[in-house]
Amino acid sequence: MTTRTLDGAPSAATLYPRAVAGSYALPLLRKVPVIGPSAAKGLPDLAFALQDVQLDAGHVADYARVCGFDLRDAVPPTYLHVLAFPLAMRLMTDGAFPFGVLGLVHVENRIEHMRPVTVGETPSFTVHAQDLRDHPRGRQFDVVAVATVDGERVWEGRSTYLRRGGGSSASRDDNTTKRDAPPASEAIWKVPADIGRRYGAVSGDRNPIHLHNLSAKVFGMPRAIAHGMWLKARTLAALQPELPAAFAVEVRFKKPVLLPATVGFSTTTTPQPDGTGRAFAVHDAKRGIPHLDGRISA
Incomplete structure (x- = not known):
């Protein structure tokens, strides 16, 4: 290479x-x-x-x-x-x-x-x-x-x-198959309309679909959407007190979060070969549309 x-x-x-x-x-x-x-x-x-x-x-x-x-x-x-x-x-x-x-x-x-x-x-x-x-x-x-x-x-x-x-x-x-009912929310987050611009400013990811409704529509979105990596970071921030020094975390991005939005966050404990892990999910608070699911393991 x-x-x-x-x-x-x-x-x-x-x-x-x-x-x-x-x-x-x-x-x-x-x-x-x-x-x-x-x-x-x-x-x-x-x-x-x-x-x-x-x-x-x-x-x-x-x-x-x-x-x-x-x-x-x-x-x-x-x-x-x-x-x-x-x-x-x-x-x-x-x-x-x-x-x-x-x-x-x-x-x-x-x-x-x-x-x-x-x-x-x-x-x-x-x-x-x-x-x-x-x-x-x-x-x-x-x-x-x-x-x-x-x-x-x-x-x-x-x-x-x-x-x-x-x-x-x-x-x-997984984005098109029949969906199960979303889990009960442990927290409700208000995602502001400008989060794409704010995250883009600190991350350097200024993809037009995240910045403004007009630029998002040019690229096929009904309005601006949140960055997937902002959403992943937000979930880890919620779990920050219990994160170990070393771990793996993987997520699948589902339906985009159309801004502004109100989303629900939930977690469950999952068995792992070397202990317990953590599964988590984010979904639309009203309609239950899945936005992200993931898990943390040792």
């Missing part, structure tokens, strides 16, 4: 215009076999790296406030995703990448949190894509981000993306 080490984090000001241009140009380029990237050729054998990232205490605090975390010496477990995200965007906007970014749907995310990372540490990141595979509704693949501190692997994030179209079968996925 070829690894390109960057001098600094790519800027969102250049990444998103590149993403928009690539999303509209790729369908045309695929018709030119000599120059056009093709999903049939697979994912590029390419990784991007960033060394010794200085953590900004003020930025960590801003992120914690937007997501609901208490301020601690250790950064929130989802924070390193924010630092790895520009590398993921740089990878997915590379000319060799076979899909346009704006046509992708983030359907799952798994984080392995090996140990707490404090603000005084300087993690290094590598990001690559792997495992392009068929899905009933199209193709999907994983973007894997790994963080190390002085060579020690401290964190790994795996984001699964779906590219709709040309699915492998007519079978339905």
Whole structure:
């Protein structure tokens, strides 16, 4: 695998215009076999790296406030995703990448949190894509981000993306099958209309579908939607007092949260081979529409 080490984090000001241009140009380029990237050729054998990232205490605090975390010496477990995200965007906007970014749907995310990372540490990141595979509704693949501190692997994030179209079968996925009644809510959260802009400001994820109703409608949404990774972070913030030092947390993103919204949060204890784990879910407080389900394990 070829690894390109960057001098600094790519800027969102250049990444998103590149993403928009690539999303509209790729369908045309695929018709030119000599120059056009093709999903049939697979994912590029390419990784991007960033060394010794200085953590900004003020930025960590801003992120914690937007997501609901208490301020601690250790950064929130989802924070390193924010630092790895520009590398993921740089990878997915590379000319060799076979899909346009704006046509992708983030359907799952798994984080392995090996140990707490404090603000005084300087993690290094590598990001690559792997495992392009068929899905009933199209193709999907994983973007894997790994963080190390002085060579020690401290964190790994795996984001699964779906590219709709040309699915492998007519079978339905979990978002379209019959739904069970939602569990009783332990907490009700009011999600404000501007949470997409606030989270976008601290995360760098300024996808137009999250920012304003008008820009969301341009890309096929009835109105702006909350970021999936904000929703995951919000659930972990609610569970922060009981999170162990090392754990894995995986979620599946269901129906999007249309802003503003009122959602219900619930948890259950689940048996694990080495102890107990925690399952959790978020659903629409009135209609019971599922937005996210996940679990935490050792």
